[in-house]
Amino acid sequence: MVNSAIQALGGALFPTRCCLCQWSCAGTLPLCDDCRAELVSNQQCCQQCAVPLATGAAVCGNCLSQPPHYDRVIAPWLYGEYLAYIIGRWKFHGDRALTPLLANLWHCGLPSSLPTVDLLVPVPLHWRRQWHRGYNQADLLATQLLNMYPWLMANRQLLRRRHATKAQAGMDAQQRSSNLSGAFTVSGGCDNLRVALIDDVLTTGATAGAAAGALKQAGAARVEIWCLARTPPPEKYYLE
Structure with a gap:
């Protein structure tokens, strides 16, 4: 009871501000309901690469003709203007306090229950980039x-x-694939494991594909990509 009173007093004195509109918002996550409603969900998408589809098809043409190394992408949101701003602050401007919000957005955007996996593996940065x-x-x-x-x-x-x-x-896409050739190595066994690769945004899928390929070569049975958002392709690539 005392803790609840202290939290209520703290909320009154120091209200949470929405990271987009700067208005006060309920709860501890810095995103108001109005701004959250502006985010674009990615529910109608390819079941393998999560590219948005204009029809009810299960898999896009690209995944049918050239299946990627990963088995599934869970990207609950489209990389639109508002989400790009939030992720940009978090990723490039050191606003780590946005991490709980982004994890909550991923959780709330899940199309179904949490998939069963054996291991979470964050997509690594090169040590120089991480140091910088x-x-x-x-x-x-x-x-x-x-x-x-x-x-x-x-x-x-x-x-x-x-x-x-x-x-x-x-x-x-081709330049990204060439840029990432041989970029990842696996240091340990992952035989028959179901792995979820954690990343922020999926664009062409080159990074995800290179990382998933390395894990599959090391014995992983299944590799999923769990990321916040999917970048829509140019309009001509949408499945009609």
Whole structure:
């Protein structure tokens, strides 16, 4: 009772501010209901790569013709203007306090119950990039998911970046794939494990594909990508 009173007093004196509109909002997560309603869900999508589909098809043409190394992508949101701003603050501007909000958005956007996996593995940064940034955003998200789902396990050392890659902003899918060739190595056994790779945003899937390929070569039975958002492709790539 005393703790509740103290929390109520703290909320009155120091209300939580929405990270988008800056208005006060209920609870401890910095996103008001109106701004949350502006986020675009990604429910009608390819069951393998999570690219949004214009029809009710289960799998997109690209995954049918060239199946990726990963088995499934869970990306509950589309990478629109508002979510891009939140993720940008979190990823590039050191606003780590947004991690619980982003984990909550991932959880609330799940299309069904939490999938059964054996291991969470954050997609690693090269040590130089992590030293420059100060943290790995995928590791922050994985840690928060472990707090939310305490029965899950994680291995932060299983997957490593073998060499630094060029920044991929502005690259097309083929350039990204070439840039990531041989970038990941697996240091340990993962025979028959069901692995969930944790990342922030899936764009072309090149990073996810390279990491999943390394895990599959090391014996993983299934690799899923758990990320916050999927970048929509150019309009011409939508399945009609």
